[in-house]
Amino acid sequence: MNNQLAFVLNAHMPFVRHVEYDRFLEEDWLFEAMNECYLPILRMMNGLMNEGIKFQLTFSLSPTLCAMLTDKLLQERFVGYLNLHIELGNKEFERIKVSGDEKALRTLELYRSNLAMNLEDFENLYKRNILEGFKQLSELGYLELITTAATHAFLPAYESKPVAVNAQVETGVMSHAYNFASQPSGFWLPECGYYQGLEKYLKSSGINWMHLAAQSLILSDPYVKRGNYAPIQCRNGVYGFARDYSLTSLVWSNTTGYPCDKDYREFYRDIGYDLPLDYIRPYIHEPDVRVFTGFKYYAITGKTDQKILYDPDKAAAKVRLHAKNFVYNVRQKGLLLDSILDIDPVYTLSFDCELFGHWWYEGVSWLENVIRECSVADDMSLITPSNYLEQGYDAQVMEPSFSSWGEGGFSGVWIDNSTNAWIYRHTFEAIKNMEELAVRFSQQASLKQRLLNQAARETLLLMASDWPFMIHNRTAASFAQETLSSHIKNLNLVYNSMCKNAVNTEWLVKAEKRNNIFKYIDYNIFNPEHLS
């Protein structure tokens, strides 16, 4: 029996580029992910490849993330971020040396070494473009790179706006072609949000498979014969891979998942919050806004304020143990399925990429250990969905069911009356106006074309799933609300300008500079005729 593991990691960040400020708080989200996740994970994969270890993983790189990773301004700012944190690391060395605490010193060395290697890789290996690292591994056959909706829009909310859904899908595919010079086979449905019929837009954009929430197939009619252990095929030919709930819960659970282990590093105890302002001031935001610095010295320990110091050796041993435990659980599941399934199972293991290294500090090392375990096991292999399908496979033909991987399994997180549902009054109106503009002013040239293209960018940006998610969770809710509002206001301005047959050039120049995403966009994508 061959247990086939399809890891699918979704790397996504909302568009948080703010050219108008020298340093913008929310840009740190991107830099933290680059520093703690994307660069370390690339280094890990390159290391395995150089050792001759074969593996196959799938990465979805969202168009908004790709746009920011290839943006010169943000690349420059990331170098500044790294240098600032290297400086803080040096200052920390002096501080901790005095205390003589060996564990803290060893933890600090991990951070300092990561920062130094990241700077080296970023500047010299990737020439500031991290996407190149993913592209190279993809070309060498280690990775399958896939795309997602243009701004990671939660598509079930826009079921009644087919033109906008199609624009999200088509622009997502265009972004992939622009960044990787290839057509993606797979599509990460943002938040695993699926509604019946969505696959037709994927099909028309050349997508062959999509990733689904765990319950999507189970709740379908007719019932799924092979559970989540084999892809299904929609009637239009697009394949669907459903997430394996039990195996991903070993990592994902916020109460029992591996990242909760007491020996792992505590995410929340950061010197940005713990040290005196006079010391930390140069490394946080003005005016004295405490933020995470990435320097964290404590272990999770337990439900206590009295955390013990993080012990890197202890954590490394736990990582190895958890990797073996994961493989053990896969094997056990395989044994259960062996007597039931008519084929070898494939387990779709999907995660937010930023879990590894950023949220779960030891996550990259855990993934490396799982890959190593798989490489020496004769009953286990890593596979990408496309490679799986290439083997030739007789799939059950059925329609998945409406679902997401959010709380409750449907759309409640993104459409919540008490927090975020109000946004749809505005986003629906904006989409309607954008479609009207595309019909009334089709095939414009010069300034008007630029104005309408910018309107199309703003329309896609306002549809991002991140804004309702943050408003729902009250996490950076005011930022999300303000950002969403600004995109709607921009779209409204274009609508009013075009209705008056005028172009506000000052606005246009500034808007193009600020929201400079999707350089290749053609606003005619919002013309309903384009869909038909």
Next chain:
Amino acid sequence: MVLLNIDALSTSELQYIASQENIDDWEELSREELIDSINELYDGMSEDPNKGTHRFLNCLSDVQYTKLMNLPGVEALPDEYLETSIHMIMKDPFWAYVFWSISPNAKSECIDRDSDYRIFIRTNAFDSAGKRIETYDINVGQGDRSWTVALPWMDTTYQMDMVAEYPKDKVFEVLASSEKISTPPAIDPTVIESIRGTAQASLIISSISTKTGEMMNNKVVSDLFSKLNSGSNREGA
């Protein structure tokens, strides 16, 4: 989506969140009291009592952020748009979020026709052949602009109408109709019966539960799980 426990936060961080959330006397509260207050606050915001702990990370970052600078010429978002429309978005197979607006002109026309007019939302349900199978009305207030409306049947297409009733002439007028939305099909009970207690049921259950038997938080999945789990184990699976 990583959900970490509030207990993991340091006391200073808890105080920070409490201050940002305007919790009274946060400086005087003990660690336990801070945790209770924050949990209470967040639980109150949640419709779902089973909801997991919130992610506090970005709360910490969401502080005196610089107000985003508007681009030149943009105008504030309107409270209402000058059109008469009604829209519906499915929240889950049982509930839809419905929102509507009435343009000032339409409102004037209603008043001109009958100042005692009232607005209600009419739910139309259609079967798979497009035949109307049920219609029922929901009274809404003049100031209401959105409701969460129950969708009683699965595998059914729904459309909402915004209707004005003019008592003087005893007539109704449909002011706007929403898009049509279909709820997903229910699982055939005979299929459930045929696989209950079999190896096939084990296969399905293993797809939606953790290794310790914990079920995902989803009403339809829970129903399916209990149906599959009831009855005897016919194949010893």
